[in-house]
Amino acid sequence: MQTYEQELQQAKEFLLKHDDYLIVSHVQPDGDAVSSTVAVGWLLSRLGKKFTMMNEGVIPNRMKSLWHAEYIINMSEQPPQRTFTNVICVDCADFERVGRTKQYFTEDAAIVNIDHHPTNNRYGAINVVYPEAAATAEILFDLLNLFDIEWDIDVATAVYTGLLTDTGGFRYSNTSPKVMNIASTLLSYGVNGPKIAEYLLEEMTLPQLKVLVQALNTLHITSDGKVAWVHITPQHMIDSGAVSEDLEGIVNYPRNIQGVEVGILFKQLNNGAVKVSMRSAGKVNVAALAQSFGGGGHVRAAGFRLEGDLEDIMSKVVEQVRRAL
Numbered sequence: 001m002q003t004y005e006q007e008l009q010q011a012k013e014f015l016l017k018h019d020d021y022l023i024v025s026h027v028q029p030d031g032d033a034v035s036s037t038v039a040v041g042w043l044l045s046r047l048g049k050k051f052t053m054m055n056e057g058v059i060p061n062r063m064k065s066l067w068h069a070e071y072i073i074n075m076s077e078q079p080p081q082r083t084f085t086n087v088i089c090v091d092c093a094d095f096e097r098v099g100r101t102k103q104y105f106t107e108d109a110a111i112v113n114i115d116h117h118p119t120n121n122r123y124g125a126i127n128v129v130y131p132e133a134a135a136t137a138e139i140l141f142d143l144l145n146l147f148d149i150e151w152d153i154d155v156a157t158a159v160y161t162g163l164l165t166d167t168g169g170f171r172y173s174n175t176s177p178k179v180m181n182i183a184s185t186l187l188s189y190g191v192n193g194p195k196i197a198e199y200l201l202e203e204m205t206l207p208q209l210k211v212l213v214q215a216l217n218t219l220h221i222t223s224d225g226k227v228a229w230v231h232i233t234p235q236h237m238i239d240s241g242a243v244s245e246d247l248e249g250i251v252n253y254p255r256n257i258q259g260v261e262v263g264i265l266f267k268q269l270n271n272g273a274v275k276v277s278m279r280s281a282g283k284v285n286v287a288a289l290a291q292s293f294g295g296g297g298h299v300r301a302a303g304f305r306l307e308g309d310l311e312d313i314m315s316k317v318v319e320q321v322r323r324a325l
């Protein structure tokens with residue numbers, strides 16, 4: 001078993017040795033996924049390397065102000081006309097999380113897997129997997145510091161954004177002394193912390209608020225008060241005018257109820273599948289639960305997808321969570 005420092009060193013050597021990289025992150029990318037994608041892109045640009053940034057789908061609007069985020073290819077809209085041999089996967093707990101972007105990896109592709117999910121199954125040729133990190137962006141902070149490159153405001157803002165979003169605004173239990181030290185360093189590089197927090201965590205669009213109201217109207221809680229859940233249907237999305245990224249954070253509302261151990265958001269998708277997001281107050285390891293349903297994540301934040309009827313899935317999942325309590 002290699003140490004974290006050795007893994008970082010291997011990644012560094014890989015990046016120096018090759019050229020023409022593909023950088024991908026997980027489907028439905030969050031703040032950390034987008035931040036990590038552009039941070040790797042920024043590093044490669046400083047090294048004078050050719051690189052392509054890609055995601056299976058759309059980049060959230062709120063992330064579009066990050067450095068070169070507008071150049072992240074939406075594979076579903078602009079399928080690339082070629083394949084890639086040198087692939088860097090960021091924030092992807094398992095190979096399936098890259099989604100359909102994998103069809104653009106050559107069969108002999110060398111994959112660098114940079115991630116902080118404890119459920120990561122080390123699918124890369126090189127794995128920089130560090131579950132102690134609050135965000136993949138934290139790992140990238142360490143990686144970038146191995147190079148003789150001067151930080152600028154663009155990459156500092158990207159890394160700060162990944163840390164901010166994956167720690168829920170420096171509030172979750174993953175907000176370690178190291179996270180605060182890194183944040184402090186990034187602020188000293190000129191990052192506008194309050195502005196990013198206002199834009200990413202406070203400000204809401206009207207559809208976002210409307211869809212929150214609709215979700216809260218579906219609130220259920222078990223008789224012992226320990227499991228609470230809400231759901232969202234395709235009709236809710238139409239009525240509110242919300243888009244997928246507007247649902248981020250809704251799962252915290254049921255979780256935040258006093259006495260609740262696990263909060264769940266069930267999102268019924270247009271294709272009939274249901275996306276399940278779980279948040280734990282600490283007692284229940286929702287990553288293990290999610291894994292038992294074919295998903296993954298962190299001890300306190302995890303998710304998965306199931307095919308089937310919404311009501312059936314809700315009762316089945318709630319039952320499993322009650323058993324885990």
Ligand SMILES: [Mn+2]
Pocket residue numbers: 032033091116134135136166
């Ligand atoms: Mn992450």
